[in-house]
Amino acid sequence: MNARVVTSDVLLGLLPIAFLIALWQALVSFGYAPVTLLPPPGLVFGRLLQQLLTDTFRQEIAATLFRLFAGFSIAVVLGVAIGLAAAVSPAINAVVRPIVRVLAPLPKVALYPALLLLVGFGHESKIMLVAADALFPILLSTYFGASTVEQKLIWSAMAAGTPPRGILFKVVLPAAAPSVLTGCRIGLVISCIVVFLAEMITSTDGLGHVLVTAARTFQAVDMFVPLITISLLGLILNGLLEALRSYLLRGFPEV
Amino acid sequence: MISGETALKRAAPFLACLGLLALWQVASLVLKNDSFPTALEALRAIPSILGDKEALINFAASLRRMATGFGLAVVVSIPLGLMMGRSRLVASFFNPLLMVIYPVPKAALMPIIMLWLGVGDIAKTLVIFLGVSLPVIYHSFQGAKAVEEKMLWSGAAMGLLAPQRLIRIVFPAALPEILTGCRTGLVLALITMITSEMIARQSGAGNILFNALDMGQYDTVFAMIIIVGAMGIGFDAVFERIRARLVRWSEPQFDIPLSFS
Numbered sequence: 001m002n003a004r005v006v007t008s009d010v011l012l013g014l015l016p017i018a019f020l021i022a023l024w025q026a027l028v029s030f031g032y033a034p035v036t037l038l039p040p041p042g043l044v045f046g047r048l049l050q051q052l053l054t055d056t057f058r059q060e061i062a063a064t065l066f067r068l069f070a071g072f073s074i075a076v077v078l079g080v081a082i083g084l085a086a087a088v089s090p091a092i093n094a095v096v097r098p099i100v101r102v103l104a105p106l107p108k109v110a111l112y113p114a115l116l117l118l119v120g121f122g123h124e125s126k127i128m129l130v131a132a133d134a135l136f137p138i139l140l141s142t143y144f145g146a147s148t149v150e151q152k153l154i155w156s157a158m159a160a161g162t163p164p165r166g167i168l169f170k171v172v173l174p175a176a177a178p179s180v181l182t183g184c185r186i187g188l189v190i191s192c193i194v195v196f197l198a199e200m201i202t203s204t205d206g207l208g209h210v211l212v213t214a215a216r217t218f219q220a221v222d223m224f225v226p227l228i229t230i231s232l233l234g235l236i237l238n239g240l241l242e243a244l245r246s247y248l249l250r251g252f253p254e255v
Numbered sequence: 256m257i258s259g260e261t262a263l264k265r266a267a268p269f270l271a272c273l274g275l276l277a278l279w280q281v282a283s284l285v286l287k288n289d290s291f292p293t294a295l296e297a298l299r300a301i302p303s304i305l306g307d308k309e310a311l312i313n314f315a316a317s318l319r320r321m322a323t324g325f326g327l328a329v330v331v332s333i334p335l336g337l338m339m340g341r342s343r344l345v346a347s348f349f350n351p352l353l354m355v356i357y358p359v360p361k362a363a364l365m366p367i368i369m370l371w372l373g374v375g376d377i378a379k380t381l382v383i384f385l386g387v388s389l390p391v392i393y394h395s396f397q398g399a400k401a402v403e404e405k406m407l408w409s410g411a412a413m414g415l416l417a418p419q420r421l422i423r424i425v426f427p428a429a430l431p432e433i434l435t436g437c438r439t440g441l442v443l444a445l446i447t448m449i450t451s452e453m454i455a456r457q458s459g460a461g462n463i464l465f466n467a468l469d470m471g472q473y474d475t476v477f478a479m480i481i482i483v484g485a486m487g488i489g490f491d492a493v494f495e496r497i498r499a500r501l502v503r504w505s506e507p508q509f510d511i512p513l514s515f516s
Contacts, residue, residue, distance in 0.1 A: 009343075010351075013347050013349075013351035016348060016351075017355065094267075097267065098267035101267075102268050102488055104491075107445045107446040109453075113465065114291075114476070114480055117288075117290040117291060117476070118286075118288070192360070194360075196360045196363055197360050200362075211363060214366075218370075230359060231355055235354060238358070
């Protein structure tokens with residue numbers, strides 16, 4: 001794919017976004033929507049820039065990011081470890097499998113009240129919720145990736161005298177890496193969503209709290225700002241993960 | 256012997272449930288926290304919720320919205336995803352838009368949508384629709400992209416037009432992947448349903464749950480968590496049955512423990 005094709009693809013992709021913003025502006029300009037309900041895009045983006053320059057807003061973003069990363073990191077560590085263990089050992093598999101079957105489809109947000117009552121209204125309950133929600137996609141895709149590693153690779157490593165532990169870290173984990181990273185990507189998006197929701201339910205800071213405060217006072221402009229911010233954060237984090245992915249998978253054939 | 260083993264396999268999820276409940280029971284007995292009832296207390300509160308007529312009406316309203324949102328989302332998303340998978344033009348047209356929308360929590364749009372559409376059914380159904388459609392689009396897209404070109408070429412050689420190829424070749428070939436997306440979507444529908452009702456407290460299961468939390472009726476809170484959890488597990492199990500039947504022809508994945516230890 002050459003550079004010109006890529007630029008034309010990007011331009012094409014920007015069309016619907018531009019169209020949506022134009023439609024938004026048109027709805028306001030032609031008076032179909034009152035400004036109090038649907039502020040014009042210029043006003044919203046101006047407000048976003050203005051907010052980004054203030055310290056308080058940046059602290060809200062920092063609070064959200066902290067919870068997001070803490071929860072996501074716990075999910076990655078636990079998910080990869082349990083997923084690998086379940087793929088490698090039939091005994092662990094027999095225990096983990098039914099538990100995952102029960103817990104994975106459980107709507108974790110419903111657990112949030114329980115977490116609130118147990119560990120309180122601080123960071124911990126939100127971090128635990130994020131971790132619980134991001135854990136399962138990572139665990140499942142690690143398990144899937146690790147259990148579809150070609151057996152021949154393992155046999156060759158065994159024939160070459162690699163100890164089991166070496167096989168796990170030098171053969172299985174690298175071979176499962178693409179699948180693990182796909183799981184991480186899904187987990188990251190879920191983390192963005194969940195951290196925001198948790199902050200909306202109960203919080204004193206963070207982007208979700210900004211939205212709730214604005215909604216209580218019917219400040220439509222301020223309601224759009226945190227939503228756009230979380231979308232941008234998601235895009236940036238996704239881009240970073242993508243960069244990490246292409247760095248980690250540089251030796252792999254195109255996936 | 257084999258039948259015993261399969262019986263054990265069948266029973267394993269139930270055993271896991273029992274194990275988790277037992278763990279909960281022990282934890283609550285050890286912690287002795289007023290706001291953390293034991294598993295037995297929570298289970299005892301379930302019949303009184305399910306026997307209450309008002310609660311049942313709430314559940315019915317929730318399920319109706321969830322079914323409408325999920326149904327609409329599937330009907331719209333599958334064709335869109337398949338077309339994105341088969342045409343680079345369509346894919347590059349929609350991809351950036353979807354990437355912008357993806358990390359936005361759909362239930363967080365509730366306050367804004369409520370301003371326009373009110374707190375009624377339409378707003379909540381719309382939010383569920385948005386929540387379900389993204390994974391379904393994504394998986395249909397991936398599934399359609401992975402369809403073997405040769406099959407399409409032979410279809411074209413035998414005179415199938417592009418829309419016919421999409422329905423008769425791409426759709427069945429991508430079905431396993433599409434159904435994976437629908438399964439994710441189903442769980443998401445339940446999650447969005449609960450959160451949307453929590454934000455717009457008017458009716459529904461989420462409303463009961465968070466009202467009980469506010470009023471400090473902790474056994475109701477935990478009983479509701481069990482009910483909602485059971486709904487999630489139940490829906491998932493039923494869907495998995497249907498899925499397994501529909502894609503019986505596709506090779507089973509996911510079941511090979513590695514042998515080197």
